[in-house]
Amino acid sequence: MTFKKNRNLHMNQKITIVIPVYNSAKFLHKTLKAVDDQRKASNWDLELVLVEDGSPDNSFEVIEKLAQQYSYIKAVKLSRNFGHQIAVKTGLSYATGDYIAIIDDDLQDPPSLLPRFFAELEKGFEVAYGIRKNRKEGEVKKTAYKVFYRILNSISDTKIPIDSGDFCVMTKNVKEKMLTLNEQNPYLRGIRAWVGFKQIGLEYERSGRIEGESGYSLKKLIKIAKDGIFSFSSIPLQIITLLGNLGLVISILFSVFTIFRYFNNEIEVAGYTTMIILLLFFSSLILVSLGIIGEYIYRIYNEVRNRPYTIIEKTVNI
Template identity: 80%
Template structure:
């Protein structure tokens, strides 16, 4: 049965090399005889990315492009692309060819066998050792504390059926963590290992701030552990205070209490104030996310489209 393919690519600061990405996509389209719909989501890029897309759309008529009014973030850009994808099979790749289109036929073969989601498991990443350690540690920590088991070392690179895409879009979260949502919706899924390539050109658009935000979205959206930490800290504080009370009473009965006690008071106050601030910060994070959901603002503002 002939399937329509939707390929979603979020675009950010890619004006210098986007043509290389589309050449690779078109080569694979011809080789695999795809009925292709290429959904490009320009995420408020400060360079000329959308102008380049407009030019490339003359060469590749199957392009469907959406320009966002500002930078809303990678996850929102991908979710916007999902909402515009109409194919039977949907694929998500980056714009820098780290997940080359030549891998997709192997992934689509698994969908033909009956799987609903096929995600990539990254091997031999090209980042520096510190980044690789940070990524590896995060995935393992998240997997151990999450109520939903999220596959280790898997990113957004994946293919899925239209059915799964539609189910993912029913989760109208303001701070989506898509690889977590992909795992949460269930269905028959499988991971395929691949060696991730280096960037074709330029530098990653993921700053430390953006990486931290994605990490927080994953932890706070798929784990209640931060709230449980508050109880743990409270119990630790209670245990220490009981011990200190007993210690103080013993000294009092033995007439060993000195009048000053300045150091002890400062230590106790500092300790419990720290616990209070940590607890308030964790609660505040959840309250802020609840507030975001209640406001029900649109995920994106679309400035311009091509072939939509």
């Protein structure tokens, strides 16, 4: 394929790019310039959906100014910080393009990669998702991500691609199917895998942030990890059964040991240490089991309340 053909590959398809925005006032103009440069280079009929996720800075004011410069911008301001996954899901609900892309606001997933991904949709794939080959993060964080993705893949009822994030492109058909899952705690890369269709993963080197620090605190990362595990795996519930069986085996063995000592006249009045150890062990099993059950009950409770998953405060060009 020649360069010229590649440039005009998507002339007949409307493109939507969804970008969740959080604390990006200082560098958002750089991200949008990169998007606009690629729009011109690829001759896209573009719609850019920006979802401002309750930032403490003036990100939405910056978006309003940029919307005057780039007429294809649609913007949504959430009433508070609902989290990255909810922001992306909200953006998808406003996307009207034939092809939809999801990228971050910090240029770690640069728009210049998108033509390569859109080319896979032209070949007949419904989803092309990014597989992070190298991450520009600390070793501890990279190791934690690597371990988590592999654990999730091994225990999940739905096979979620290893080292894949939210960065992807999809057809309008897949987007609509994903939005039929009205979950309060969505794990979008899991939902993307769950809906199926013809998908392909493409490796890429993830860039470092252009400026600032990630909005993903440890608390938010743990929440996303929990959403992935509890939404797509029943293994935690099976662990409770295993813990119960383990406790039963230990109880039987200890009972046999105690009876043996009784008939051999070895029973001593001093059994305080043994009793405390057993009490702590079984109490811990009970608390762990209740915690796991509680996670599932909380998610059931969230769903049956049937609250809207987000609240829109303000929009631009919508």
